Amino acid sequence: MAKNITSRDKDYAQWYLDIVKEAKLAEHSPVRGCMVIRPNGFALWENMKSVLDGMFKDTGHENAYFPLFIPKSFLSKEAQHVEGFAKECAVITHSRLASTEDGVEVDPTSKLEEELIVRPTSETIIWDTYKNWIQSYRDLPILINQWANVVRWEMRTRLFLRTMEFLWQEGHTAHATKQEAVDETIQMLNVYRDFVENYMAVPVITGVKTESERFAGAEDTYCIEALMQDGKALQAGTSHFLGQNFAKAFDVTFQDKDSTVKHVWATSWGVSTRLIGGLIMTHSDDDGLVLPPKLAPVQVVIVPIWKNDEQKAAVTEYGDKLLQELKSAGIRVRFDDRDNYKPGWKFNQYEVEGVPVRITIGPRDVENNKAEVARRDTKTKELSERTEILAKVTNLLEEIQSNLFETAKSRREAMTHTVDTYEEFKQVLEEKGGFIYAHWDGTPETEEKVKTETKATIRCIPLEGDKTPGTCMVTGNPSAQRVIFAKAY
RNA sequence: CGGGAUGUGGCUCAGCCCGGUAGAGCACUCGCAUGGGGUGCGAGGGGUCGCAGGUUCAAAUCCUGUCAUCCCGACCA
Numbered sequence: 001m002a003k004n005i006t007s008r009d010k011d012y013a014q015w016y017l018d019i020v021k022e023a024k025l026a027e028h029s030p031v032r033g034c035m036v037i038r039p040n041g042f043a044l045w046e047n048m049k050s051v052l053d054g055m056f057k058d059t060g061h062e063n064a065y066f067p068l069f070i071p072k073s074f075l076s077k078e079a080q081h082v083e084g085f086a087k088e089c090a091v092i093t094h095s096r097l098a099s100t101e102d103g104v105e106v107d108p109t110s111k112l113e114e115e116l117i118v119r120p121t122s123e124t125i126i127w128d129t130y131k132n133w134i135q136s137y138r139d140l141p142i143l144i145n146q147w148a149n150v151v152r153w154e155m156r157t158r159l160f161l162r163t164m165e166f167l168w169q170e171g172h173t174a175h176a177t178k179q180e181a182v183d184e185t186i187q188m189l190n191v192y193r194d195f196v197e198n199y200m201a202v203p204v205i206t207g208v209k210t211e212s213e214r215f216a217g218a219e220d221t222y223c224i225e226a227l228m229q230d231g232k233a234l235q236a237g238t239s240h241f242l243g244q245n246f247a248k249a250f251d252v253t254f255q256d257k258d259s260t261v262k263h264v265w266a267t268s269w270g271v272s273t274r275l276i277g278g279l280i281m282t283h284s285d286d287d288g289l290v291l292p293p294k295l296a297p298v299q300v301v302i303v304p305i306w307k308n309d310e311q312k313a314a315v316t317e318y319g320d321k322l323l324q325e326l327k328s329a330g331i332r333v334r335f336d337d338r339d340n341y342k343p344g345w346k347f348n349q350y351e352v353e354g355v356p357v358r359i360t361i362g363p364r365d366v367e368n369n370k371a372e373v374a375r376r377d378t379k380t381k382e383l384s385e386r387t388e389i390l391a392k393v394t395n396l397l398e399e400i401q402s403n404l405f406e407t408a409k410s411r412r413e414a415m416t417h418t419v420d421t422y423e424e425f426k427q428v429l430e431e432k433g434g435f436i437y438a439h440w441d442g443t444p445e446t447e448e449k450v451k452t453e454t455k456a457t458i459r460c461i462p463l464e465g466d467k468t469p470g471t472c473m474v475t476g477n478p479s480a481q482r483v484i485f486a487k488a489y
Numbered sequence: 490c491g492g493g494a495u496g497u498g499g500c501u502c503a504g505c506c507c508g509g510u511a512g513a514g515c516a517c518u519c520g521c522a523u524g525g526g527g528u529g530c531g532a533g534g535g536g537u538c539g540c541a542g543g544u545u546c547a548a549a550u551c552c553u554g555u556c557a558u559c560c561c562g563a564c565c566a
Contacts, residue, residue, distance in 0.1 A: 004527095032558080087564070121566090155564060162565070215566095235566065274566055305525055344526040351526090362525055372525080489566095 005352070007286045012230045019280055020159050022352045023289035033157040033164035037273070040353060041160075043297035045167065045273060049147065051199050051295070052169065052271070055191050061143045061171060066125050068149070069116040074124040078249040081123065084216020088153040090118040118151040123217060123242075123268060126172045127250040134174060134264060137256050141184075142174040160277035161234075161489050168272035174247075174264045176256065181265035185241040188269040189222045192237040200275065201292040201405040202226050202282045203412055204236055205435070205484065207460025212444050215268075219243035225459045225484065227412045228281040231433025233459045233486035236278050239269035277489075282408050283377075289354030290376055292404050293397040300326060300333040300393055301355045305343045305362035312339075318366045322359070325390055331397070351376060356400050357393055377403055418482070422473045425485070429456055435486050439479035441472035449474060450485065459484045 004022050006014040020026055025041035037045065053063070069092065076082050096110035119125070130142060147169050157163050171188060175181040189206055196202050204224035214221040218240035226236045247253070247263035256262050283290040293299050304319050306312040316337055323335040336346055343360070350358055358381075360372040371389055374381035377400050384392050415434030419425045425438055440446060440458065451457050460483070467481045 150566090152565075156562095166566075168566080238566070270566075272566055303525095307524055342524060342526090342528065344524080344528075347526045349527080360525065364525075 005286060005288060008229065015286070016277075016281060017159065019284050019289055023354060025276070025280075025289070026159050028159070031164075033154060035159050035163050037167075040297065041276065044276060044279075044291070044295060047295045047297060048195075048199070048275060049169075052191075052195055053145075053147075055195060056145050056169075056171065059143075059187060059191060061145045061173075063146060064144045065146050065148070066119075066122050066129065068119055070119050070122075070125045072115045072117055074128055075117055077124060078217050078245055080245070081217035081249075085120045085152075089120055090151050090153055092116040092118065119148070120150055120152045121268075121270075122146065122148070122150075122170055123172065123246055124250075127246040127252060127266075130172075130174055130264075131250050131252045134252055134254050137176050137254055140174055140176045140254060140264065141180065143171075143184075144173065145169055145171040158277070158489075160273055160280070162274070166273050168270050170268060170270045173267045174252070175266070176254065176262075176264065178243075178265050181243075181267050182241055185220070185222060185239050185267045185269070188267070189224065189237075189239040192224050192239065192269070192271060195271075196224055196226070196236055196275070196278075197405065199292065199294045200279050200282075201294075201401055201408060202236065202278055203405065203409040205460065205462055206464065207462045207484065209238075209460055210444070210447055210458045210483075212447055213457065213459075215240045217242060217245050218268075219245065222463075223460050225435075225486075226278050226282065227415055227435055227486070228278070228489070229411065230281070231415055231487070233435065233484075233488040234274075234278045234281070235459070235488065236275060237269070237271040240267060242266035242268060283404050284354070287379070288352035290404070291354035291356060293356045293401045296354065296356050297332065298334045298353075298355050299331055299397055300357045300359060301346075301350050302333065302335045302359045302361060303343055303346045303350070304335070304337055305360065307363070311363045314366050315361055315363060319361055322361070322371070322386075322389065326393060329390055329394065331393065357396055359389070359393070375400055377407075420470075420473060425450075425473055426454055429454055429485070429487070433487065435459070435484050437466075437482040438473045438485055439470040439481075440483045441475050441477035441479055443475075443477075446472060446474050456485045456487050459486050459488060 005018040008015045023040060024038045025044070026035045026037045029036045075085065093112055093115050094106045094110045095112060096107040097104040098107040133139060133142065149165055149167050151165050154162055154164055173181070173184050175184060193204055193206055196204050204226045206222065206224055209221040209223055215238060220241040222239045223235055224237045226234045228234055244263040244265060246266050252264050253261050254264055280289060283292065302319050302322060304315045306315045319335050319337060323333060326333040347358070354376060356376050358374045360374070365371050369386040370383050371386060372381055373384045373389065373392060373396065375396055412435070415432065416437070417428045417432060417434060418437040419428055425436060428436055436456070447458055461481070462484055469481065470479050471477065472479045
């Protein structure tokens with residue numbers, strides 16, 4: 001039925017690309033590694049953004065905007081930070097073009113005195129700014145978020161999952177005490193978990209990154225990790241406790257109540273359009289995109305059927321009333337009464353685009369006061385009394401939302417394994433994939449060895465669950481608790 | 490930056506080996522029929538064959554150069 005979509009069994013990577021294309025979410029742009037986000041994809045992003053933005057405001061944050069360009073010298077102030085991002089920065093060297101016979105070329109006389117970096121993230125320019133805003137403990141905390149685009153010069157890209165330019169939000173906060181900053185880091189991690197699980201219906205594990213996976217410049221990086229249908233992990237969001245690293249690098253100090261001058265404590269946290277990739281890979285099937293009702297740009301579509309003008313008039317009137325009824329109940333509904341596409345074509349189109357609920361109405365329904373209600377997740381449909389439609393649809397949207405989450409969660413459980421030996425580890429990784437809980441001695445060397453030999457990395461040291469100590473599966477040295485290994489996107 | 494491949498209507502590609510007036514499918518436009526799961530039939534519009542040079546009476550096709558893109562590997566939210 002879905003003739004343009006490769007099945008997941010056959011080629012998972014191609015299936016993903018087909019979904020993105022057929023659901024009209026995004027496409028490759030003329031610029032290598034960058035994408036055009038199409039209206040369907042952007043509407044989804046706008047819904048995600050709107051929910052998250054509300055959550056940020058509810059936890060006391062304000063939005064602001066900092067420049068796209070960062071003076072080169074700023075980036076070199078925090079040693080770890082430079083090292084982390086140096087290899088993937090776009091650099092602006094000139095400010096002008098000059099006309100030539102064939103078009104234009106860079107005007108060599110316009111070379112910049114200090115080159116500008118297109119932000120890969122904004123810590124540096126933000127901390128340079130905060131320095132001027134903070135003198136006293138009375139100026140703290142500063143709780144700011146910005147919605148922006150950033151650029152990281154990646155070698156290999158994939159639509160939504162890794163592009164050279166992407167959209168995201170980055171929160172940057174400054175605090176008087178370490179505890180307050182740590183609390184903020186954890187609070188935002190929980191905000192992300194709440195959003196991803198309760199709105200995106202994607203189950204996640206919260207954890208701490210190991211040293212090698214940590215954000216450049218952070219003391220601790222907390223993360224939410226999701227598991228995709230193909231058994232690979234996806235980092236869905238990160239929240240960093242930055243300690244006093246940036247405060248020291250940018251000399252951000254305040255005079256405390258006790259009159260002494262101290263460096264401030266910092267956090268930063270972000271999620272990006274990558275979440276859309278995670279959403280697709282968690283719920284969609286071989287027939288197309290599947291969207292959770294809470295974020296779907298269109299939650300319900302009404303498809304009419306008629307053969308002649310007389311039927312058209314009756315069905316349209318019936319449909320319009322239904323449209324108004326659902327709309328006034330706050331449901332995002334579309335009545336697709338276009339006459340230039342066939343009903344069958346529309347069924348397939350909305351299925352591919354992932355609309356959670358479809359209502360079909362034809363002459364027979366008008367006559368009998370009924371309608372056919374179909375759900376996208378299970379692909380089942382049933383005839384409903386006209387008077388019961390609103391209640392049924394409202395109920396169905398909630399049911400689909402929780403069904404998607406539960407299905408994803410059971411799939412994750414089924415793909416989560418616990419191993420005790422390295423042999424067993426390799427075997428499970430090879431044959432099953434998924435999350436693998438194993439003991440690790442805590443050293444970067446062991447982590448690196450596993451990565452080189454198996455391509456699996458430590459996704460996180462989970463915050464919840466079993467904390468029993470043991471011995472490292474590779475070296476036999478003591479291990480504080482099991483950590484999660486997986487191959488990752 | 491190493492290894493492999495490809496550039497031909499909007500898209501996917503055939504044609505190239507063996508030079509002879511540019512093709513198919515999909516998409517698009519128009520008409521008629523159709524309409525409860527991608528509808529059928531008919532008519533039509535649209536291409537500097539990546540770019541530059543060369544060989545030839547004649548180049549999408551042969552030769553040289555060049556540019557671009559894609560896939561695989563080293564880096565990553």
